[in-house]
Amino acid sequence: xxxxxxxxxxxxxxxxxxxxxxxxxxxxxxxxxxxxxxxxxxxxxxxxxxxxxxxxxxxxxxxxxxxxxxxxxxxxxxxxxxxxxxxxxxxxxxxxxxxxxxxxxxxxxxxxxxxxxxxxxxxxxxxxxxxxxxxxxxxxxxxxxxxxxxxxxxxxxxxxxxxxxxxxxxxxxxxxxxxxxxxxxxxxxxxxxxxxxxxxxxxxxxxxxxxxxxxxxxxxxxxxxxxxxxxxxxxxxxxxxxxxxxxxxxxxxxxxxxxxxxxxxxxxxxxxxxxxxxxxxxxxxxxxxxxxxxx
Numbered sequence: 001x002x003x004x005x006x007x008x009x010x011x012x013x014x015x016x017x018x019x020x021x022x023x024x025x026x027x028x029x030x031x032x033x034x035x036x037x038x039x040x041x042x043x044x045x046x047x048x049x050x051x052x053x054x055x056x057x058x059x060x061x062x063x064x065x066x067x068x069x070x071x072x073x074x075x076x077x078x079x080x081x082x083x084x085x086x087x088x089x090x091x092x093x094x095x096x097x098x099x100x101x102x103x104x105x106x107x108x109x110x111x112x113x114x115x116x117x118x119x120x121x122x123x124x125x126x127x128x129x130x131x132x133x134x135x136x137x138x139x140x141x142x143x144x145x146x147x148x149x150x151x152x153x154x155x156x157x158x159x160x161x162x163x164x165x166x167x168x169x170x171x172x173x174x175x176x177x178x179x180x181x182x183x184x185x186x187x188x189x190x191x192x193x194x195x196x197x198x199x200x201x202x203x204x205x206x207x208x209x210x211x212x213x214x215x216x217x218x219x220x221x222x223x224x225x226x227x228x229x230x231x232x233x234x235x236x237x238x239x240x241x242x243x244x245x246x247x248x249x250x251x252x253x254x255x256x257x258x259x260x261x262x263x264x265x266x267x268x269x270x271x272x273x274x275x276x277x278x279x280x281x282x283x284x285x286x287x288x289x290x291x292x293x294x295x
Contacts, residue, residue, distance in 0.1 A: 002043060003039075003042040003043055003045070003048065004042075004045055004048040006049065006050070006051070006052050007050045007051060008025060008029075008050065008051035008052070009051070009052050009054065010051065010052070010053045010054065011054045011056070011057050012053065012054075012055070012057065012058060013057050013059070014058060014060065015058060015060060015061065015140055015168060015170065017058075018031065018053055018055060018058060018168060019140065019142070019144065019166075019168065021051065021053050022051075022053060022142070022166050023142075023166075024051075025049075025050055025051035026050075027165060027166060028049055028050035028051060029049055029050065029051035029052070029166075030047070030049040030051075030052060030053065031053045031055055032052055032053065032054050032055065033055055033056075033075065033076055033111075033112040033114055033115030033118070034078065034107075034110040034111040034112040034115050035110065035115075036103070036107050036110055036111040036115065037115065037116075037119045037121065038115070038119075055075075055076055055168075056076065058076060060074070060170075061074045061075045061076035061077075061170060061171065062074045062076045062077050062081075063077060063081075064077060064081065064082065064085040064088050064089070065088075066088045066089070066090055066176070069175060069176050069178075070173055070174065070175055070176060071088075071089065071090060071092055071173065071174045071176055072171055072172070072173045073113055073171055073172050073173075074113075074114070074170070074171040075112065075113060075114025075115075075117075075118075075168075075169045075170055075171045075172075076112050076113075076114060077112060077113050077114075077171075078108070078109065078110065078111065078112050078113075079099040079100075079102045079107070079108040079109075079111050079112070079113070079126075080099070080108045080109050082095055082096055082099035082113060083096050083099040083100045083108070090176050091176060091177060091181035091182045091183060091203070091205075091290070092133045092174055092183055092203075093182055093183050093184060093289060094129040094132055094183035094184055094185040094201045094202070094203065094286075095113075095126075095129050095130065095133060095183075095185075097129065097185035097186065097201075098125035098126050098128070098185045098199075098201070099113075099125075099126070101125055101185070101186075101187055101196075102116075102124075102125050102126070103193055103195075104193040113126055113171075113172065114169045114170075114171065117130060117137065117154070117155075117161070117169060117172070118161060118163060118169050119159065120155055120156075120157075120158065120159055120160065120161050120225065121158070121159065121195075122158035122159070122223075122225050123195045123196050123197070123199075123220055123221055124195065124196075124220065124226075125185065125187060125196060125199060125220070127151075127155055127220070127225070127226050128185070128196075128199050128200075128201050128218045128219065128220035129183075129185045129201045129218075130151050130172055131151050131152070131155060131201065131216075131218040131226050131227075131228060132183060132185070132201030132202060132203045132216045132217065132218040132228075133151075133174055133183055133201070133203050133216070134150075134151065134203065134216055135150075135151040135172040135173065135174050136148050136149070136150055136151065136172065136173045136174070137149045137150075137151060137154045137162070137169065137171075137172055138169070138170040138171050138172070138173065139162070139163065139167055139168070139169055139170060140167065140168040140170055141164070141166075141167050142164065142165065142166030142167055146170070148173075149162045151172070152228070155225065155226060157224060157225055158224065158225045177205045177214075179205060179206060179207070179213065180205070180290045180291065180293035180294050181203070181204060181205035181206065181214075181290050181293075182203075182204065182286050182287075182289030182290040182292075182293070183201065183202060183203040183204070183286050183289075184201070184202055184281075184282040184285035184286040184289065185199065185200070185201040185202075185282065186199065186200060186278050186281055186282050186285075187199035187200075187220075187278070188274050188278060190265050190266070196220055196221055197221055197263075197265070197266050197271065197274065198219070198220070198221035198260075198271050198274040198275055198278060199219070199220040199221060199278070200217070200218070200219050200220075200254070200275060200278040200279045200282050201217070201218045201220075201282065202215070202216070202217050202218075202279065202282040202283050202285075202286045203215065203217075203286065204236070204283070204286045204287055204290050205290070206241075206287075206290045206291070206294070209241070209242075209291055209294055210240055210241045210242045211240075211241065212236055212237050212238075212239060212241060212287075213237075214237065215233045215236040215237050216228065216233060217229040217232045217233050217236065217250075217254055217279065217283075219254065219258050219275055219279075221260070221271060221274075221275075222258055222259060222260060222261075223259065223260075223261045227258065229253070229254040229257055229258055229279075230257070231253050231254075231256075231257045232250045232251070232253040232254035232257065232279065235249060235250045235253050236250045236283065241287055247280055247283050247284060247287075248280060250279065250280075250283060251275075251276045251277070251279035251280035251283065252276055254275055254276065254279045255272045255273070255275040255276035255279070256272075258272070258275055260272050260275070
């Protein structure tokens, strides 16, 4: 099937030009990033618009920048670019882990961070990694205001975010901790390039080699989309990081507090098992990466 007729196609070079194009279309327009999700919806006529606004030429929406204690990733930064910028990501390695595991080579070359966050599909790698990393989402509202929204408030449920009609996601930012910290993301899918049946992202900030100052654990593959495992986070923050049993207890806690549901391929109990196994692995990886920064 082909998309319904699109009357106008715009390729703005600035975000202000993009917003002006949206206004000129009387609200009957859509922004397109990599198009990996939107074009499929348009081809099946789930979505349609009179004007399509292609953001690929807006340079201020691209790139990874780590300076003045903050990491910024532009909304139009492609997955491949995020994976290749691993060294610049500092403690937020989970974002590179996610970018390297998204879909197949074509999706990684074309898909964007902002597109995935805006779409917020019920099972996707980027939103859960951003949730674990505690990202702040920068938004250009349709009326011209710029606003920052925490990732916890931005992700509101499957296919639902804090973006309103005509709003444009500009990028995400994370404050870089002063001390040793790192993160990790892993997924399990029915096949290698599949969407995650279950994915787990973990961020840790160390107080010492054996103590955790802060922790965030996020899980995707749940009926309500990506969610934090708050009880597991609390357990990890009070754990002795030299005790392997403490990691196992955190992983078991995450599996217990996350509600799973069966699908045609995987049962609910096996998904809980996957949460436990992946969480254990990602805690170990994140802690190991953080410890490597200790002198």
